[in-house]
Amino acid sequence: MLGRTYEGQNCSAARALEVVGERWSLLIIRDAMFKGVTRFGDFQQRLGVATNILKARLDAFVEAGLMERRHLSGHPKHFAYVLTDKGLDLQPVIMALTAWGDRWDAPDGPPVHYRHTACGDTVHLETRCAGCGEVHSATEVVTRPGAAGPGRGEPRSDRAI
Template sequence: MLGKTYESQECSIARSLEVIGERWSLLIIRDALFAGATRFSDFQRNLGIATNILKARLDGFVEAGIMRRHRYSEQPELYEYVVTDKGRALAPALVALSEWGDRWASDGEPPILYTHAVCGTVVTQQTVCAHCGRVDDPAEIQSTIGPGMPAERLPRQA
């Protein structure tokens, strides 16, 4: 079982979980990306999340560069949380999780559809091979050691 941090894992999934793996994190990002939430009160009202947890998550997103704080009022001093390019890059992952949930964790029709703002057509997330195109069978996907693997973590040659 993994602990609260994934320092021993040489894996980009584990590194991502360090930043966005907590239960509320993706819901906060979802509301920021797709529901237009920017203010602390928006997130708190939409999610019903405890204020101390929300503050910790938003502060963490600012520190990680997923959001930035922007003051929108001087008196009283109030801030909104604006999603950065780094945060917007999470949209495909959220669409993929939504599709998985629609298929495997739902009894009915999808409660939310993601559409292309330009033409209105439904957006889906796909796995694509740079050579062959779309990959529909997950059994055809394998992992291999990449160039970022530290030498000390490489398998030993006999």
């Protein structure tokens, strides 16, 4: 979707951006996830996205396994686009982008708050160490090669992704 692939990079973030990195992608996912939008016309009306772009994004989401296309009962030519578990797993991504936008680009305050349906309290994301439970700033996080990380003879860096 980005018009460029990242085949030379062994990077999960780059691969994820190939699926959801276009400007409309996460807005479509957001509306499906938090607003219950499932129909093509409803996505188009809410977002104002061109129909050809919306069709391409929804088709790509179905192909990537983020959404399932289901026939609407009584309308054999109409479909609902429903998030799969893979699509629902993008929730923290959308919440993190929202938190960043609230902090840096919401002069009148946050336009929405995420709430827990069971108790009504605010939901937010946190970065925590699995060992000690502490992480105070982004500068305290570095990368290390994982199971599919750089092999022998390849450059290794604490900051390389």
